[in-house]
Amino acid sequence: MKIKMPIKFHGNYRVTIRQGTWEARERCQKLVIREITPAEKEQYYKQMDEKDVPTHQVNFFDFGCRRIIEGKLTVNEEDRVAFAVEEKEYEFSPFKIEK
Numbered sequence: 259m260k261i262k263m264p265i266k267f268h269g270n271y272r273v274t275i276r277q278g279t280w281e282a283r284e285r286c287q288k289l290v291i292r293e294i295t296p297a298e299k300e301q302y303y304k305q306m307d308e309k310d311v312p313t314h315q316v317n318f319f320d321f322g323c324r325r326i327i328e329g330k331l332t333v334n335e336e337d338r339v340a341f342a343v344e345e346k347e348y349e350f351s352p353f354k355i356e357k
Contacts, residue, residue: 259313259331261291263339263350270353273320277346285353286318286325291339294328314341316348 273286292315303311312328319325327348329341340349 259293259334261339262334262336263352264336265289265291271318271350272353273318274349274351275346276349284320286320286350288317288319289350290317291315291350312341312343316341316350318350 267288267290269287269289271286271289273284275282275284294312294315299311311330313331314329316327316329317324327341327343329343329348331339332342332347333340333349338349338351340347
């Protein structure tokens, strides 16, 4: 599935991480989102229930550290994209300075 939000490698994004009532917002860069191929799903996730198998791999840097998550796409809009990763939700949106 094609991601609707425009992604620029050198762009700045806000990542909001939620778990239950807890929420954290951070700034991230070098965002790359790719769909996990059917071959990768068969090789790495064949033991998992189909409803739990991740659909995308997300790479990004926050505070200079590279992070890689694999999750199921839950929101795919022009201004935000979100993934379910176990009990957490990672939501990415363009970083805008609020005045």
